[in-house]
Amino acid sequence: MNKAPTAADHPADQREEASARPRNRRGQGLLLREEIIRAATALIVRTGSDQAVTLRSVAREVGIAAPSIYAHFPDRDAIVEAVVVEAITQLQQTIGAAVAAHDDPVEALLAGCAAYVDFGVREPARYRVLFGWARPKPEAPADDASGRQGLDAFQMLVDSVDACVRAGRSSSTDPFGDAVALWTALHGQVTLRADLPGFPWPPTDTVEQMARRLGRINP
Structure with a gap:
C-alpha cells in the first residue's frame, strides 16, 4: 500500500519556500504562471544569463516550493x-x-x-x-x-x-x-x-x- 506523503518527505528548504508564500485562490493559476515568468526574467536581468534560471532559483524568487512549478512548466x-x-x-x-x-x-x-x-x-x-x-x-x-x-x-x-x-x-x-x-x-x-x-x-x-x-x- 502506498504511503501518503508527509512533511518529512520533502526537504526542509522546499517546506520553507512553500510556507513563504500564501497559496493562490482558485482560478489564480495564470497569476502564478506570470509570477514564475517574471521571476525568471528578474534572474536573467540580474545575472545577464539564462543559466541562472533553475527550478530551485525561480521557486525561491517567487516564494514557492519547486515542485509547484510543474503545474505550469515541465522544465526550466x-x-x-x-x-x-x-x-x-x-x-x-x-x-x-x-x-x-x-x-x-x-x-x-x-x-x-x-x-x-x-x-x-x-x-x-x-x-x-x-x-x-x-x-x-x-x-x-x-x-x-x-x-x-x-x-x-x-x-x-x-x-x-x-x-x-x-x-x-x-x-x-x-x-x-x-x-x-x-x-x-x-x-x-x-x-x-x-x-x-x-x-x-x-x-x-x-x-x-x-x-x-x-x-x-x-x-
Whole structure:
C-alpha cells in the first residue's frame, strides 16, 4: 500500500519556500504562471544569463516550493522559452508602434530600426537571451513558439523595406535579402555596444545611416 506523503518527505528548504508564500485562490493559476515568468526574467536581468534560471532559483524568487512549478512548466527550458517569447512579443510591439506612427514608408522604416536598437540597448540581458539561450530542438517546427514569433518580428522589417520599394523610395530588388543585411547590421550594433561599452562609439544616428544604405533608400 502506498504511503501518503508527509512533511518529512520533502526537504526542509522546499517546506520553507512553500510556507513563504500564501497559496493562490482558485482560478489564480495564470497569476502564478506570470509570477514564475517574471521571476525568471528578474534572474536573467540580474545575472545577464539564462543559466541562472533553475527550478530551485525561480521557486525561491517567487516564494514557492519547486515542485509547484510543474503545474505550469515541465522544465526550466520551458520557463526560459516563456521569457524569450515575452521579450520577442514586447520587441515586436515596440517596433510595430514605432512603424505605425509614420505614414511615410521611409520614416516608418527608420523608426522601426531605431526602436529595435533602442530595445536592445535598454534591455541587454533580455535581448541577449533572445539569441543566446540553448533552446532544445523542437519535436516539430510548430512547437517552436519563440522561433515563430521571431520570424513574425523579422517579417515586419521585410514589409517595411518592401513598402519603400512600392512607394518608389527604395531601389531594392530583393527586400528579403536587404532586410537580412539590415537586421544583421542592427543586431551587430546592439551586441557590440553591449560587449564593448568603452569603445568610442559614434552617435546612435548611425542606425539611420545603416537603414538608408542597406535599405537602398533613394537619395
